[in-house]
Amino acid sequence: MRTAEIASRFGEPALNEWIDSHPVWEEAAVRRLDWRSAQLDSTVLAGAAEKLSARARGLLELVLRKFGPLPFDEERLRVLGRLQGRWSGAELIQGLVELRQAGIVFAVRKSWGDELFFLPGDAFGAWLHALFPFCPIPLAREQVRQMEGREGADQAPLSMQILGGLRTMVTAGMQFNANGVLPKKVISKAAARLSMNEAGLEGWAAAFAYRDEYPKPVALLLDLALSQGLLREEENGYVWNTETGGMWLELSAEQRETELAALFVSRYMTADPSLAFPSAALLYVKPFKWYAVSDAAAWLADVVLCGPASDQQSPSASEGLNCCLRIFQACGWLEQGKLKDGTPVFRWRAPDRGGERPKTEPGRIYVQPDCEIIAAQDISYHVRWMLEEVAENAQTGVVTVYRMTQGAVAGAVNKGWTGEGLLQFLQDASGDVVPDNVASLIRQWSRQAGSVSVEQMTLLRCADIGIADQLAAEQPLQGLLGERLGDRAFVIEVQHLDSLLKKLERIGCYADKPQPSVQPEPAGKGRNKSRSSRTQADKPSAELFYDPVGLKHFTLRTEVPEHTPAHEALNRLPASWTRQFRAYHASTKREMLEQALDLHTAVELRTGNSTLSFIPSRLHDADGSWRVEGWMKQESEAEPLEISLHPEMWQEMRLIVPVAEE
Numbered sequence: 001m002r003t004a005e006i007a008s009r010f011g012e013p014a015l016n017e018w019i020d021s022h023p024v025w026e027e028a029a030v031r032r033l034d035w036r037s038a039q040l041d042s043t044v045l046a047g048a049a050e051k052l053s054a055r056a057r058g059l060l061e062l063v064l065r066k067f068g069p070l071p072f073d074e075e076r077l078r079v080l081g082r083l084q085g086r087w088s089g090a091e092l093i094q095g096l097v098e099l100r101q102a103g104i105v106f107a108v109r110k111s112w113g114d115e116l117f118f119l120p121g122d123a124f125g126a127w128l129h130a131l132f133p134f135c136p137i138p139l140a141r142e143q144v145r146q147m148e149g150r151e152g153a154d155q156a157p158l159s160m161q162i163l164g165g166l167r168t169m170v171t172a173g174m175q176f177n178a179n180g181v182l183p184k185k186v187i188s189k190a191a192a193r194l195s196m197n198e199a200g201l202e203g204w205a206a207a208f209a210y211r212d213e214y215p216k217p218v219a220l221l222l223d224l225a226l227s228q229g230l231l232r233e234e235e236n237g238y239v240w241n242t243e244t245g246g247m248w249l250e251l252s253a254e255q256r257e258t259e260l261a262a263l264f265v266s267r268y269m270t271a272d273p274s275l276a277f278p279s280a281a282l283l284y285v286k287p288f289k290w291y292a293v294s295d296a297a298a299w300l301a302d303v304v305l306c307g308p309a310s311d312q313q314s315p316s317a318s319e320g321l322n323c324c325l326r327i328f329q330a331c332g333w334l335e336q337g338k339l340k341d342g343t344p345v346f347r348w349r350a351p352d353r354g355g356e357r358p359k360t361e362p363g364r365i366y367v368q369p370d371c372e373i374i375a376a377q378d379i380s381y382h383v384r385w386m387l388e389e390v391a392e393n394a395q396t397g398v399v400t401v402y403r404m405t406q407g408a409v410a411g412a413v414n415k416g417w418t419g420e421g422l423l424q425f426l427q428d429a430s431g432d433v434v435p436d437n438v439a440s441l442i443r444q445w446s447r448q449a450g451s452v453s454v455e456q457m458t459l460l461r462c463a464d465i466g467i468a469d470q471l472a473a474e475q476p477l478q479g480l481l482g483e484r485l486g487d488r489a490f491v492i493e494v495q496h497l498d499s500l501l502k503k504l505e506r507i508g509c510y511a512d513k514p515q516p517s518v519q520p521e522p523a524g525k526g527r528n529k530s531r532s533s534r535t536q537a538d539k540p541s542a543e544l545f546y547d548p549v550g551l552k553h554f555t556l557r558t559e560v561p562e563h564t565p566a567h568e569a570l571n572r573l574p575a576s577w578t579r580q581f582r583a584y585h586a587s588t589k590r591e592m593l594e595q596a597l598d599l600h601t602a603v604e605l606r607t608g609n610s611t612l613s614f615i616p617s618r619l620h621d622a623d624g625s626w627r628v629e630g631w632m633k634q635e636s637e638a639e640p641l642e643i644s645l646h647p648e649m650w651q652e653m654r655l656i657v658p659v660a661e662e
Helices: 003-010 012-021 023-030 035-039 042-051 054-066 074-084 089-101 121-131 158-172 184-193 216-227 242-250 253-269 273-282 293-305 314-330 381-390 406-414 419-430 436-449 465-473 494-506 536-542 565-571 575-579 586-599
Strands: 106-109 115-118 148-151 231-234 237-240 290-292 334-338 344-348 365-367 372-376 392-395 399-403 457-461 489-493 555-557 603-607 610-622 625-632 642-645 652-655
Touching (some): 003 012, 003 121, 012 023, 023 035, 023 042, 054 074, 054 121, 074 089, 121 253, 158 381, 184 216, 216 231, 216 253, 273 293, 290 293, 365 419, 372 381, 406 436, 419 436, 457 494, 489 494, 575 652
Antiparallel strands (some): 106 115, 106 555, 148 334, 231 237, 372 399, 392 399, 457 489
């Protein structure tokens, strides 16, 4: 459930009205941000949190710590609030209404009618950083010098792995086989271009379609390409989306990798709480500094585990953190190592999410006399994409090595390149003249590649030489008859066949139309028809990831209530029950407590000069009388206290009606 999904259902104008009208978004309005941009800006969100009421902010913190980006229902929220002892269920729901009215929390319905609430998945990390920032202290230089066993330094960033894998598949062809998937040969070639492997993704439970056909790294590659619009699915296979793909290639390296990391976390990590918290926190770590893994574990314990009413277990949190580190290392965004004393450490390698991004000129390639091309990581992706088309990839890593070969040049010529075009491209990308011997070879190979061609033609054969001579002399047939072969035959281009047959009939020469040869059914034609018959509007379903909390599983509630049901029900009760303290008979006390339990609200009890705020949880009959159990209402994060009271233990009481706080 991400901001883009909400915007598509809710409507961008309706969402942006919150920025213009609700006071919590004052900073976003000043900066002229739209709703989606505001939701992803941790500085704006921190300012918005300061403007929330104490109850709404407390509830937001509770939701972040206990549910994260996962949906939750009212009952789970009431249980957590009651165990905290700070709010009654009705007060929590009132706070929930306030968050919904501010465009922070949203509501959906399941197919069977149950209502759930959630924070947008891609806004979760920004909210977490705004309210519970992970700001570890970097290791000292002396400690870094003691580093041993570094891993991940030579891992290519995920965007570069995507580029290499996609270019390989585009070149190999992406037609589906009879089972509706890519051929094994294409899958194998794509997997070979990815530096991540199954071992690096161990423990990651993300589920993808066709898991028996696609290794998880390849499934991830395809899903990321489809979800970003780099590929689109057509009836018989995938095709490179030239427009969207071209824009992706032209992004700055920082923007492309930052957006990809954010998409990765919000799309694949939010459904598992043990992965959601550490992955969201790591996005905001200052890059290229070493930190102790124990600092991340301590932060998780403080934010997720040690808070009130925690139902998380330490082992799962530790396993989740280690799994995140492995996954991010496989994505080329993180290095791991150990100090001499065995302390595990890490450093973030992706661009700083919140830092300044000075514009830098892209790097250049270096064409060597031995036909090798050296490409550093900082060359533009557009140049890298073209290199993948015209040269063979010899080595991938921090520095990529390509090689110009006769086969690569022939393949480029078949795609429309000329020898001079290749040389001009290499000169522009390198900023230097191509070595003479390399230029000579490229010209020679390109001439040889274009010296022989294969074309598909149809043969027109005449009964005798006289008819052939007559047809050759007919003016209407000029331009339709191709090269004459021998005395009685002509070559006919396929696209001219229908026109030729019609004109032959007009001059009284009826020819037998050639019967189409029986061809095997094109790849993909025999696959699942429900998949191949998708309309353009259904294209997002081509993505391979099974998102268990995607908005497509729910119906978004676009109406926002002004009051809670409990608030309206309490207003229908006798006014004396809520407006003032009064003494009541034990039977009336019980009736009021039953109403409080039904409406999940708190009560105030007075005995002598002391007043107790109390959240009832259940009533018990005992020894001809009754007692009520519940929680003393705390005004801070003090340890919650559960108590049991008999009706004679207080004199006066009233029900508390939750109202919106200023």
